[in-house]
Amino acid sequence: MSEIQVEAGIKEVFSKYKGETKELIPILQATQETFGYLPEEAMKGIAQFIGVPESHVYGVATFYEQFYFTRRGKHEIKVCYGTACHVKGATRVVETFERELGICHGETTEDYEYSLERVACVGACALAPVVVVGKKVYGNVAPGKVKGILEKE
Numbered sequence: 049m050s051e052i053q054v055e056a057g058i059k060e061v062f063s064k065y066k067g068e069t070k071e072l073i074p075i076l077q078a079t080q081e082t083f084g085y086l087p088e089e090a091m092k093g094i095a096q097f098i099g100v101p102e103s104h105v106y107g108v109a110t111f112y113e114q115f116y117f118t119r120r121g122k123h124e125i126k127v128c129y130g131t132a133c134h135v136k137g138a139t140r141v142v143e144t145f146e147r148e149l150g151i152c153h154g155e156t157t158e159d160y161e162y163s164l165e166r167v168a169c170v171g172a173c174a175l176a177p178v179v180v181v182g183k184k185v186y187g188n189v190a191p192g193k194v195k196g197i198l199e200k201e
């Protein structure tokens with residue numbers, strides 16, 4: 049993402065806020081909604097806008113798992129790695145996604161189509177192993193179902 053794109057996007061985000069310190073989290077959320085992650089240039093701008101050190105903005109953003117600092121794929125694949133899913137074969141599911149996408153978990157494909165992550169229990173243990181893509185939940189995911197999921201997404 050170019051600096052100019054970030055500048056334009058962040059101006060648009062700031063136009064909806066007053067620049068008060070208490071607006072930090074909503075501003076971070078709006079920034080991430082705009083870019084899909086929190087670009088470095090945007091973090092600097094946010095610090096200036098609300099008048100706090102950049103380290104404070106990073107401190108808050110890193111505290112919450114919802115924020116990302118690198119660009120994510122259009123489709124975020126989350127493979128549950130909680131106990132129930134792990135016992136039912138989540139490792140093989142992750143490995144199959146890794147093979148199909150040519151990336152490791154925690155990475156994004158070069159074309160920014162897919163990101164792959166292992167996450168803690170998503171609360172659907174009865175359906176283990178579970179994969180979440182965006183708002184869609186796939187249950188009982190055997191490695192053989194991975195290709196089908198990618199084709200649907």
Ligand code: FES
Binds near residue numbers: 173177178
């Ligand atoms: S352990 Fe995977 S949904 Fe609970």
